[in-house]
Amino acid sequence: MNRFFGFLKKEFYHIFRDKRSMLILFGMPIVQIMLFGYVINTDLKDVKMAVLDHSKDEYTAEMINKITSSGYFQLIDNLESIDEADAVFRKGDVKLILVFEPDFGKKLIKDSKGSIQILTDASDPNMANLEVSYLQGILQNYNIEINKEKQMGTAIQAKSRMYFNSNLESVFMFVPGIMATILMLVSAMMTSISIAREKELGTMEILLVSPLNPLQIILGKVTPYLALSFINALVIVGMGYFVFGVPVLGSFVLLMAESILFIFLALSIGIFISTVAKSQQVAMMLSMFVLMLPTIILSGFIFPIRNMPLPLQVISNIIPPKWFIVILKNIMLKGVGFEYVWKETLILLAMTMGFIGLSLKKFKIRLQ
Amino acid sequence: MNAGIRIENLSKKYGNVQALKSINLDINSGELFGLIGPDGAGKTTLFRLLATLLLPDVGSAQMCDIDIVGGYKQIRNLLGYMPGKFSLYQDLSVIENLEFFATVFDTRIEDNMDMIHDIWVQIEPFKDRLAGNLSGGMKQKLALCCALIHQPKVLLLDEPTTGVDAVSRSEFWQMLKSLKSKGITIVVATPYMDEANLCERVALIKDGEILQVNTPQEIVGQFERNLYTIKSEDNYQSLLDLREFEFTNSVFLFGQSLHYTDVRKEFSLEEVNSYLKHKGRLHLEIEQIKPGIEDCFMALSTKNDGHE
Amino acid sequence: MDMNSDVKVIKVKNLCKKFGDFTANDNLSFEVSKGEIFGFLGANGAGKTTAIKILCGLSYPSSGEISVAGFDVYKQREQLKRNIGYMSQKFSLYEDLTVFENIRFYGGIYGLSKEVIHSKADDLLKKLDLQHARNKRISSLPLGWKQKLAFSVAIFHDPEIVFLDEPTGGVDPVTRRQFWDLIYEASRQGITIFVTTHYMDEAEYCDRVSIMVDGKIEALDTPAKLKEDFNAEDMDQVFLALARKAINIE
Numbered sequence: 007m008n009r010f011f012g013f014l015k016k017e018f019y020h021i022f023r024d025k026r027s028m029l030i031l032f033g034m035p036i037v038q039i040m041l042f043g044y045v046i047n048t049d050l051k052d053v054k055m056a057v058l059d060h061s062k063d064e065y066t067a068e069m070i071n072k073i074t075s076s077g078y079f080q081l082i083d084n085l086e087s088i089d090e091a092d093a094v095f096r097k098g099d100v101k102l103i104l105v106f107e108p109d110f111g112k113k114l115i116k117d118s119k120g121s122i123q124i125l126t127d128a129s130d131p132n133m134a135n136l137e138v139s140y141l142q143g144i145l146q147n148y149n150i151e152i153n154k155e156k157q158m159g160t161a162i163q164a165k166s167r168m169y170f171n172s173n174l175e176s177v178f179m180f181v182p183g184i185m186a187t188i189l190m191l192v193s194a195m196m197t198s199i200s201i202a203r204e205k206e207l208g209t210m211e212i213l214l215v216s217p218l219n220p221l222q223i224i225l226g227k228v229t230p231y232l233a234l235s236f237i238n239a240l241v242i243v244g245m246g247y248f249v250f251g252v253p254v255l256g257s258f259v260l261l262m263a264e265s266i267l268f269i270f271l272a273l274s275i276g277i278f279i280s281t282v283a284k285s286q287q288v289a290m291m292l293s294m295f296v297l298m299l300p301t302i303i304l305s306g307f308i309f310p311i312r313n314m315p316l317p318l319q320v321i322s323n324i325i326p327p328k329w330f331i332v333i334l335k336n337i338m339l340k341g342v343g344f345e346y347v348w349k350e351t352l353i354l355l356a357m358t359m360g361f362i363g364l365s366l367k368k369f370k371i372r373l374q
Numbered sequence: 375m376n377a378g379i380r381i382e383n384l385s386k387k388y389g390n391v392q393a394l395k396s397i398n399l400d401i402n403s404g405e406l407f408g409l410i411g412p413d414g415a416g417k418t419t420l421f422r423l424l425a426t427l428l429l430p431d432v433g434s435a436q437m438c439d440i441d442i443v444g445g446y447k448q449i450r451n452l453l454g455y456m457p458g459k460f461s462l463y464q465d466l467s468v469i470e471n472l473e474f475f476a477t478v479f480d481t482r483i484e485d486n487m488d489m490i491h492d493i494w495v496q497i498e499p500f501k502d503r504l505a506g507n508l509s510g511g512m513k514q515k516l517a518l519c520c521a522l523i524h525q526p527k528v529l530l531l532d533e534p535t536t537g538v539d540a541v542s543r544s545e546f547w548q549m550l551k552s553l554k555s556k557g558i559t560i561v562v563a564t565p566y567m568d569e570a571n572l573c574e575r576v577a578l579i580k581d582g583e584i585l586q587v588n589t590p591q592e593i594v595g596q597f598e599r600n601l602y603t604i605k606s607e608d609n610y611q612s613l614l615d616l617r618e619f620e621f622t623n624s625v626f627l628f629g630q631s632l633h634y635t636d637v638r639k640e641f642s643l644e645e646v647n648s649y650l651k652h653k654g655r656l657h658l659e660i661e662q663i664k665p666g667i668e669d670c671f672m673a674l675s676t677k678n679d680g681h682e
Numbered sequence: 683m684d685m686n687s688d689v690k691v692i693k694v695k696n697l698c699k700k701f702g703d704f705t706a707n708d709n710l711s712f713e714v715s716k717g718e719i720f721g722f723l724g725a726n727g728a729g730k731t732t733a734i735k736i737l738c739g740l741s742y743p744s745s746g747e748i749s750v751a752g753f754d755v756y757k758q759r760e761q762l763k764r765n766i767g768y769m770s771q772k773f774s775l776y777e778d779l780t781v782f783e784n785i786r787f788y789g790g791i792y793g794l795s796k797e798v799i800h801s802k803a804d805d806l807l808k809k810l811d812l813q814h815a816r817n818k819r820i821s822s823l824p825l826g827w828k829q830k831l832a833f834s835v836a837i838f839h840d841p842e843i844v845f846l847d848e849p850t851g852g853v854d855p856v857t858r859r860q861f862w863d864l865i866y867e868a869s870r871q872g873i874t875i876f877v878t879t880h881y882m883d884e885a886e887y888c889d890r891v892s893i894m895v896d897g898k899i900e901a902l903d904t905p906a907k908l909k910e911d912f913n914a915e916d917m918d919q920v921f922l923a924l925a926r927k928a929i930n931i932e
Contacts, residue, residue, distance in 0.1 A: 012477025412854030629886035
């Protein structure tokens with residue numbers, strides 16, 4: 007036990023004396039959450055839209071009013087014919103056109119069903135997707151509103167995909183993403199670099215030659231980052247809550263338990279990387295390309311998975327943060343319990359076991 | 375306890391490179407043994423095999439009567455190892471480094487002070503300085519302290535004097551001598567031929583093969599030819615001239631003179647003298663001298679090359 | 683060095699270099715003649731590297747008058763760099779390029795034409811007996827060959843002066859002597875050699891030797907004269923005598 011504490015002490019010296027790792031550890035989460043929360047805010051505001059209203063009844067008028075008063079959309083043009091759509095988009099101002107079918111209001115009352123077509127300028131597919139989602143959200147609300155007054159349910163044909171984020175505030179979606187990214191970065195990259203550094207400096211040779219066994223070395227390397235990552239998780243959730251008002255609807259304990267599981271997973275990936283990388287540089291590159299980019303791009307953090315081509319959707323399943331983000335969204339935003347996230351938890355658990363096993367097998371008692 | 379090392383038929387290959395070719399070597403308990411050879415000779419590979427960091431392809435070795443493959447766990451407790459680079463934590467202070475290595479071996483600095491005392495007093499004034507800010511000589515001393523902190527029976531030092539200036543080098547050898555008196559078996563690898571004389575026995579090693587193992591005196595005594603030193607006003611020109619000379623066996627620059635051997639057993643120095651004079655050399659001084667380890671190494675290595 | 687000895691290719695007068703409070707080079711003054719082999723010795727941290735960087739035009743001195751190959755180190759750094767060669771133990775050739783690719787690259791840096799590069803490369807490889815290795819990667823060559831090739835590349839553009847920073851570290855004794863053969867040959871062609879080494883016997887190969895201690899040049903003369911002055915058998919003893927003095931002062 008003495009050996010273990012000696013090792014821990016040494017690791018903390020390394021971390022606290024290296025300005026770079028301190029910056030990554032404690033500056034990064036704050037900067038990232040601020041960046042995503044404020045700067046790269048993809049919230050919609052005054053998106054210019056046009057309307058092609060074939061019906062022109064009280065329902066369509068009311069809906070258009072609802073949409074424009076939301077603040078997200080701004081009506082700048084009324085079209086007469088669908089033929090104008092192409093020209094309007096080409097001009098570039100209008101990003102979205104809302105088309106009501108003829109006799110929309112009558113059909114809504116008679117058949118309890120009205121169709122709306124949403125045309126978007128998809129040259130920026132992410133924005134387009136976001137616009138559609140927002141619009142659908144508004145329509146859905148309207149649908150609920152009119153249903154309250156009536157006995158028989160009507161349906162405006164539009165599905166809301168933003169159901170669990172009714173305020174439509176994008177920062178809510180970013181918190182789980184940042185959490186996954188930061189924990190991955192801190193746990194996996196920092197451990198792999200710190201192990202690779204020992205190899206590079208030749209100190210690993212001495213550690214291997216000493217009576218320390220591989221498990222002791224690994225635990226000594228991993229424990230400090232486990233603690234620091236956990237603090238990071240608290241900071242991120244705390245900042246989300248206090249600065250941006252992101253709620254934790256579900257169990258806080260469950261949330262933290264899942265975070266610890268994910269940290270374990272990231273640490274075991276970090277150790278695995280270090281068994282392959284001989285130098286800090288290689289460890290850094292591997293962490294960057296094998297971990298960071300997929301975490302950001304394929305996990306559903308920034309780009310919705312359902313919009314990806316099928317091969318990428320399949321690949322996204324092996325990206326650990328994808329499952330973690332799903333868990334976080336469920337617990338934080340949906341407020342559901344363990345019974346709704348056990349599958350994802352199991353996947354993370356299996357991945358963790360896999361990587362720990364692989365690392366222990368690959369982490370050699372010798373140099374070669 | 376027998377703290378000797380026995381190496382039998384040891385071979386190691388990396389890809390296509392045969393780093394060690396069937397090495398046989400016996401190092402006695404308590405001996406100060408030198409492994410002398412240039413970079414790439416296989417010194418580091420041999421050390422890593424002995425330090426249980428690598429597995430041999432062929433052959434076996436025992437340290438303190440324990441097999442290096444099967445008994446690696448026991449060996450790791452008995453061994454002090456200083457790798458080629460001074461493996462210290464640059465961002466830890468001198469005392470923190472030492473404390474860390476003490477805890478790794480589950481011991482304390484105070485319990486081992488008698489072992490490291492002589493070296494420790496030299497670096498103690500700097501104990502709060504970060505290891506990264508020490509001079510080469512100081513780093514070397516600290517690394518040695520760290521390797522000794524668990525009172526090993528065998529000490530493997532891989533090029534401890536490379537890149538260290540002449541003063542620190544000579545101090546370092548003094549320390550090794552006093553360690554030897556404590557009964558530790560010390561094996562030192564070095565590319566500096568002149569350090570061979572400071573060892574009890576040495577192995578000359580080149581291209582993964584041991585050229586010779588013996589005491590430095592015996593190695594020098596086995597030099598096959600008479601060796602002469604030749605000085606002139608222009609040594610380089612003499613060198614070029616002697617390369618043309620029909621009886622030259624070998625001629626090398628050596629400090630301020632040339633070292634020359636003749637192909638013949640019996641010959642008159644006057645002949646060499648007049649040859650050089652004829653070539654226009656002035657102030658010629660030719661004398662027979664005793665060969666050094668470096669002469670022997672060169673003779674052995676060129677002989678070996680000739681066989682190939 | 684005989685007939686050219688009156689031409690001074692390196693002139694250093696009162697060179698000082700300070701880093702904050704620390705004086706790395708304390709009032710160095712020396713001259714080096716054309717074709718001379720000049721040994722620049724000193725313990726680790728004595729200030730050798732700092733001085734070499736200044737002479738190569740890589741860093742400015744704090745004060746002093748310095749000219750190298752006739753060029754001022756303050757104002758004519760570009761011309762200066764064009765007229766010197768540099769080789770160190772650490773950086774010499776690109777391991778992942780072939781022998782010829784390395785030669786072509788360095789020739790290209792110094793603006794040699796394609797024809798010149800090709801013909802000089804052929805001569806060079808012939809001289810080193812490396813024709814068979816022309817298209818081999820550097821990484822596949824033994825250390826001794828690499829060092830010899832690195833030196834030849836460093837003087838490929840016929841510089842006035844070549845700076846060698848511990849060129850023979852870790853090389854076996856036979857190869858080291860072959861390396862010095864090349865140095866002597868270059869010196870005969872009039873190239874000035876400025877060399878640092880940890881091997882004291884190599885100090886004896888130099889025409890003149892300077893020994894730096896704590897930023898100052900404490901001794902500068904021919905090896906024979908230094909041994910006489912210090913009543914020493916070899917340069918090792920001279921060096922130890924000087925360096926020990928420094929430690930005692932501390």
